[in-house]
Amino acid sequence: MVTLKYVSKCNPDVADSNLMAKKEQYKFIYPNKKYGGFYTWNKRKNIIPSRLNRCCCKYFKEDPTIENFPDDQKLLFLFGMRNDESNNRSAYGDIWVNNKWGKQRDWLGILPIRQWTDLDIWLYILKENIDINAKYKKGYNRVGCGIVCPNYTKSTWVLDQYWYPKLYERWQKRLEEDxxxxxxxxxxxxxxxxxxxxxxxxxxxxxxxxxxxxxxxxxxxxxxxxxxxxxxxxxxxxxxxxxxxxxxxxxxxxxxxxxxxxxxxxxxxxxxxxxxxxxxxxxxxxxxxxxxxxxxxxxxxx
Known part of the structure; x- marks a missing residue:
């Protein structure tokens, strides 16, 4: 939402969080129905998301984006990724291109808040009176994923089990099956x-x-x-x-x-x-x- 607010004077963008996007009435880009949903998809692929296998990004972000927009359409994406978020992102510059997009697409990503710290983010939220995702109030410091993200600290799994027991239990059953x-x-x-x-x-x-x-x-x-x-x-x-x-x-x-x-x-x-x-x-x-x-x-x- 910070990225959205920060660039809204230039051009409106899609919110990162599903709940926030619904509230703001933005268009959703969903994974293709032919995959049959995330659980059906990962069962068919016999794959479990992990720190060594980033299949969630492929399923929820990269493939739907590629399928939704024409290859010959020039696009500019505004991302909220920041250097402080991880070792990989620490080297990102202002311009970022996803290799999964392919060289044939003239697509470009811009990272307007990449050098912002957590403190910068929250000060800007307070200054601009930006609405925040309710998950932040439940103890989470990252809310991009639903539950049990493999890249989050394991302490968030405890929060998942407490706040979203049905979703957590379903994932546990999938893990046991796998x-x-x-x-x-x-x-x-x-x-x-x-x-x-x-x-x-x-x-x-x-x-x-x-x-x-x-x-x-x-x-x-x-x-x-x-x-x-x-x-x-x-x-x-x-x-x-x-x-x-x-x-x-x-x-x-x-x-x-x-x-x-x-x-x-x-x-x-x-x-x-x-x-x-x-x-x-x-x-x-x-x-x-x-x-x-x-x-x-x-x-x-x-």
């Missing part, structure tokens, strides 16, 4: 409770799994602790490397299970998917067919 569906015990080395409370918005939670993590995974899969332990912290025995030049970690449950299915459950060295396919002369389709056949047979490794 954790179990993608077997994130072996990806993040954490329990379900740890994932829900602190770990979902980042990368690997710990380097090595605790006995509690292994046992919880074993119970979920219906296998012994000894077999479950073999799913954790595995690397390609042939020395394959990832894009960063490090030894490739094998974290895909189907690949780990296929290793044990083909070489026995007592193995301690594993091959990556590429090496497995080369070993048996499989294509990607062959590999998936083998996996599906073992799943259909009721093999608990998969």
């Amino acid at each position: 954790f179990k569906q993608n077997f994130k015990w072996i990806i993040m080395n954490c329990t379900l409770k740890e994932y829900l409370q602190v770990a979902w918005n980042g990368g690997v939670f710990r380097k090595e799994p605790t006995p509690e993590v292994i046992q919880e995974f074993a119970d979920h899969k219906g296998i012994t602790y000894e077999v479950a332990e073999k799913y954790f912290v595995r690397y390609c025995m042939n020395g394959c490397k990832n894009k960063r030049g490090n030894i490739l970690a094998v974290k895909d449950l189907d690949v780990l299970a296929m290793n044990m299915k083909m070489f026995g459950r007592n193995i301690n060295q594993f091959k990556c998917k590429k090496c497995l396919m080369k070993e048996f002369g499989w294509t990607k389709e062959d590999f998936q067919q083998q996996v599906q056949e073992f799943k259909n047979s009721g093999c608990r490794l998969f």
